[in-house]
Amino acid sequence: MNAEPPEEKAASEAEAGAMPEKRAGSRAAGGNSLQGFGRPSVYHAAIVIFLEFFAWGLLTTSMLTGLLSFLSAPLIGALSDVWGRKPFLLGTVFFTCFPIPLMRISPWWYFAMISISGVFSVTFSVIFAYVADITQEHERSTAYGWVSATFAASLVSSPAIGAYLSASYGDSLVVLVATVVALLDICFILLAVPESLPEKMRPLSWGARISWKQADPFASLKKVGKDSTILLICITVFLSYLPEAGQYSSFFLYLRQVIGFGSIKIAAFIAMVGILSIVAQTVFLTSLMRSLGNKNTVLLGLGFQMFQLAWYGFGSQAWMMWAAGIVAAVSSITFPAVSTLVSQNADSNQQGVAQGIITGIRGLCNGLGPALYGFIFYMFHVELTELEPELISNNAALQGAVIPGPPFLFGACIVFMSFLVAVFIPEYSKGGIQKHSNSISGSLANTPERGSDEDIEPLLQDSSIWELSSLEEPGHQCTEL
Template sequence: MKLDKRFIIIFIILVTEVLGFSLVLPFLPFMAQDLGASPFQVGLILSVFSVFQFVSAPIMGKLSDSYGRRPLLLFSQLSTFIGFIILGFSKSLWMIILSRIVDGLLGSNFSIAQAYLSDISSKKNRSKTFGLSGAAFGFGFMIGPAIGGLLSRFGYGLPSFVAALMALITILTTFFFLPETIKRKRKMNLKIEILKFSDFKSYLLDSKVAGKLRLFFSYVLSHAIWVSSFAMFAERQLGFNAVQVGYLLTFIGLVSIILRGFLLGKIIDLIGERNSQITGLAMVVLSMLGVSFAKDFYSALFFIGFFALGSGLLRPLLMASISKSVSPKKQGEVMGFTNSLGSLSQIIGPLLGGYLIANFFPGSLGLAAGLVMIIGILTTLKGKKISLSGKINPR
């Protein structure tokens, strides 16, 4: 698959979207606690973004199916830009919450960008396409915590303004260089079509995609429990500050880039998709359980690296298989729904993580995340044997 300018632009858009949550992870818990928030209230603040993403992602995705990807991408990027500006000027908890609402409600870049990727790739190459988009996720998760952690030493506003600048660059790049992929746009009745939640129910009952959605949900929920409250875990169990938290989270992104961008296809060619999936699942579970007992920087680094490898194998396979389970006309809708499931997990995850940190020992965070993943695997296997269609080709 040739990397044309469209993929490069979408890569940048995806990176900026990931920055929406990865950049704030190292410092937002400390920032909110400095303003008087409890660990559970920190979880609430982190959940606000995902609450509104849960509502908006399928709507924005379905709108893009009818009115085109490009105008919806521009609109969502503008909202991300405004959200970061508000966060940069935040001096109270309500301003932080407002910034997360603005970005979450209207800044649903991810579902639209993934639908765009589906538009420009064949079914044969779609798994590889989503593997490379996974590299964008990894890159965003690498530079986000690095920016957030390091620049927060000079004030919490600076990393937010840097992220706003990056969002502005994506707006200009999309406006001047990104072509539209939906050639025949059609009007739709918003009240009837967009809010037709029976469409979502049909996905959950569809044997072709339901099992993949269940597994995806359990994965992103366990990920959200662990990552969202990791800063508070690291502060209490390891004695870390925002900069050190940023280093560890940056390491996750670095490993993800290397794996998803360069090694994913080769690994699957070597051991097969089924074994790659089993390996990824096992690594995610074991790393989440293991990090609960980490006592220093290096033991935490080991388990975090283990998690990044497992996650790098698992996520792109799931996204690609979900995409290939529906028709081309439904790509925006199913990607929006999938990202809404991700947002739902990121609503529950920070709340549960904050509650665990506030009421139990710090290591309960990883134990709970690992347990959720195990339950998800068992539920999926009971409902239907997992199958992934297609082959991920090496780069």
């Protein structure tokens, strides 16, 4: 290492002398709200995601996202790069879950607030930035896989529990339990989740002035059109998630009315796909990333998704749906692999806005995908509504058609275009992609006044990213996933 010039060394020593006051002022301004249990870890991120989506899954009602989240996700992500992850985790979870108790209190207020909550339905962007703060690049795909698998686990378990509680005790109890779970998630973030953004990267206080350029999401969106790598990734995400969002909105009604699945079979189908997705996003994803690399893993996931949608489109028998469901579970590796690719092309102080853009694109797809699939079903005279039993036979006639599921086949064609775009994404390697001059972080500048420049202890010093530091007696052994 080069020796530090005498004048710079003297200046740094002088600054170090004033450092205790600065750091004390920072702690006083921020209070104890940034404290939590142990060091920031993937466990914290996984629990937050599980509880949020478990609460909504109990209601068997999806969260509304769309244009609002497309605009808000980059902004919230950018602000989390400045102020820290924890405040925005708390805000996104609170406002996303706020409509839940209103389902029984006031239906009018429920529909009003659920539209507004779409602005904050971007927890994934903050969570993935949180994980990026505490992991090294070679660990990031595994960590993202665990978070995505936790999300899948919440969707596997919560609908069945919610349906059982509703049938046995009524809808009011389901709403009450979902509200309690949401409150538990908020309390967990407030009390247990530590801040992951290093103190020297945050302003001294919430009153510190920041440059709008650092938190301007539109500056990042403009950069997308200028940076070929980021542009290719964004197009890949849009074309791959658009048919996936449409599939989520209609597939289970399609199974019921066209293929003839009953409620028990649909529940079993969801459980099978969810459990296999957990395996795919943990064990399978880790192995693929080590052997194939990031880009090839994305391509493989897109290939499985294309195959799965084509199988749904041509399949007319129940066994075909079960087999295609296995393929669908394997295709779930795409999202964590893409998120890792995005993270690699963003600097450490721009992880929030980078993940925010991807989350925003997915939110836009959540608004466009169902409309696209609904239009195609309408063009082929298929009405996927809660039909009476005697009317289902009309749609069942499609089982003998050459293409029983036209929207799914159309979706396979869109994913094929996504695959072709992804082929041109440069393979990431250290020094291969110009990370500082040719990345999403280049669009944001003018760093605000931050805490002291004193070297802080690395978050991963001599410990695994999976560790939760013990706050109890010495000698406590941490577990690993």
